[in-house]
Amino acid sequence: MTDDPRRDIPRTDVVLARPALVTATERLGPAAVREAVRSAQAAARAGEIVPAAVGEYAESLVAGPPGLAPVLNATGIVVHTNLGRAPLSDAAVEALIAASGYTDVELDLTTGKRARRGAEALAALLLACPAAEDALVVNNGAAALVLATTALAAGKEVIVSRGELVEIGDGFRLPDLIAATGARLREVGTTNRTHLADYADAVGSNTGCILKVHPSNFQISGFTSSVPIDQLASLGPPVVADLGSGLLAPDPALPEEPDAATALGLGAALVTASGDKLLGGPQAGLILGREELVTRLRRHPLARALRVDKLTLAGLHATLTGTIPPVTAYRRIDKQALRQRCDRLAAQLRQRLHEPIPVVPSTGHVGGGGAPGVPLPGWALALPEEYAQSLRTGTPAVLARIERGRCLVDPRCVPTDRDPELVDAIEAAARELDR
Numbered sequence: 001m002t003d004d005p006r007r008d009i010p011r012t013d014v015v016l017a018r019p020a021l022v023t024a025t026e027r028l029g030p031a032a033v034r035e036a037v038r039s040a041q042a043a044a045r046a047g048e049i050v051p052a053a054v055g056e057y058a059e060s061l062v063a064g065p066p067g068l069a070p071v072l073n074a075t076g077i078v079v080h081t082n083l084g085r086a087p088l089s090d091a092a093v094e095a096l097i098a099a100s101g102y103t104d105v106e107l108d109l110t111t112g113k114r115a116r117r118g119a120e121a122l123a124a125l126l127l128a129c130p131a132a133e134d135a136l137v138v139n140n141g142a143a144a145l146v147l148a149t150t151a152l153a154a155g156k157e158v159i160v161s162r163g164e165l166v167e168i169g170d171g172f173r174l175p176d177l178i179a180a181t182g183a184r185l186r187e188v189g190t191t192n193r194t195h196l197a198d199y200a201d202a203v204g205s206n207t208g209c210i211l212k213v214h215p216s217n218f219q220i221s222g223f224t225s226s227v228p229i230d231q232l233a234s235l236g237p238p239v240v241a242d243l244g245s246g247l248l249a250p251d252p253a254l255p256e257e258p259d260a261a262t263a264l265g266l267g268a269a270l271v272t273a274s275g276d277k278l279l280g281g282p283q284a285g286l287i288l289g290r291e292e293l294v295t296r297l298r299r300h301p302l303a304r305a306l307r308v309d310k311l312t313l314a315g316l317h318a319t320l321t322g323t324i325p326p327v328t329a330y331r332r333i334d335k336q337a338l339r340q341r342c343d344r345l346a347a348q349l350r351q352r353l354h355e356p357i358p359v360v361p362s363t364g365h366v367g368g369g370g371a372p373g374v375p376l377p378g379w380a381l382a383l384p385e386e387y388a389q390s391l392r393t394g395t396p397a398v399l400a401r402i403e404r405g406r407c408l409v410d411p412r413c414v415p416t417d418r419d420p421e422l423v424d425a426i427e428a429a430a431r432e433l434d435r
């Protein structure tokens with residue numbers, strides 16, 4: 001019992017005196033650093049680390065900026081909801097920093113008078129989608145839908161096909177959301193088939209709007225039918241199209257993905273979409289469409305509660321006007337370029353670890369509730385499955401994809417200039433697993 005290694009766990013004041021932790025205390029405050037030391041001691045007590053490693057382990061817990069930890073996305077999934085969806089472009093990041101102080105978000109500097117909030121971002125949105133007469137930006141796609149259905153249909157009915165009563169994930173259940181707005185859901189058709197006559201029978205003096213939802217994260221195949229927007233528009237009530245993905249114009253690489261220009265061209269009165277999916281911008285809900293309806297939404301009291309901050313407006317503006325955002329670049333990366341990158345990474349790792357790392361085909365995905373059926377062919381490094389945990393808990397954290405008992409490191413969504421860090425992270429994981 002006397003040689004129980006747990007007796008060697010260093011005391012809190014001894015660990016806190018380490019220079020790195022003294023510096024961390026200035027940055028994070030004493031409570032956070034004490035908590036890190038306590039966690040490290042607990043890990044040693046549980047036998048997860050050796051007592052001598054307590055100091056270093058506590059340092060690793062407080063390394064980096066406080067709050068959200070940056071992650072290298074090696075999953076091959078471009079819009080990864082658990083990783084915060086779209087990574088911002090350099091232009092958008094610069095715009096966020098520039099907007100972080102005082103800005104002219106609601107002021108015309110020429111006249112000195114109050115101006116429309118985020119006018120530049122809205123103008124950029126309309127320039128990118130000329131089919132829309134007006135635009136509004138709210139907190140996210142769900143907020144856009146809530147505002148549209150509340151303003152058009154509170155106390156009335158929202159007609160929607162049973163095949164479109166979807167759950168997008170993360171608690172977004174369309175029927176629940178509509179119910180929360182005070183509008184009544186009028187379901188028509190069946191799960192797999194809904195016809196124009198089903199909608200026509202439901203339309204009446206109590207109809208607030210017809211809602212068309214893009215079931216963005218699954219596909220129904222076989223004996224199915226749904227009614228296109230132009231036919232719905234012929235019925236009279238305004239058609240609201242919830243597109244989800246945020247494509248403003250058609251993309252030939254994503255033929256099944258709806259876009260705002262096409263939906264409005266077919267007669268949708270309003271479209272709603274997310275800013276941080278295929279558009280590749282900050283979290284936002286985009287509302288585009290007929291001027292009088294957008295004005296109605298803008299003037300609704302709820303709009304004030306759902307509005308976005310100056311950072312979102314700045315990031316969105318830069319995303320729309322700058323170079324193509326990372327999500328677009330990542331989904332278009334050439335397969336051969338990924339192969340060459342993987343070969344290069346594998347060669348560097350072979351030098352360091354003296355072991356060959358297989359390079360294998362890897363299918364990426366758009367992810368994040370978009371283009372569920374579209375594969376993105378590429379390549380990945382194949383490591384043993386146990387690497388996944390070590391990579392995830394390293395610094396920087398690397399999230400790989402587990403597939404058929406292997407840990408696949410797919411560089412598609414890792415910025416090329418971070419490749420050296422990827423190699424370091426895999427080497428560190430190898431050494432950790434070797435111990």
Ligand SMILES: *Cc1c(COP(=O)(O)O)cnc(C)c1O
Nearest residue numbers: 140141142214216243244274369
């Ligand atoms: C993603 C999605 C939403 C929700 O948008 P958020 O920006 O996550 O709030 C709503 N509808 C559809 C069709 C979606 O794909």
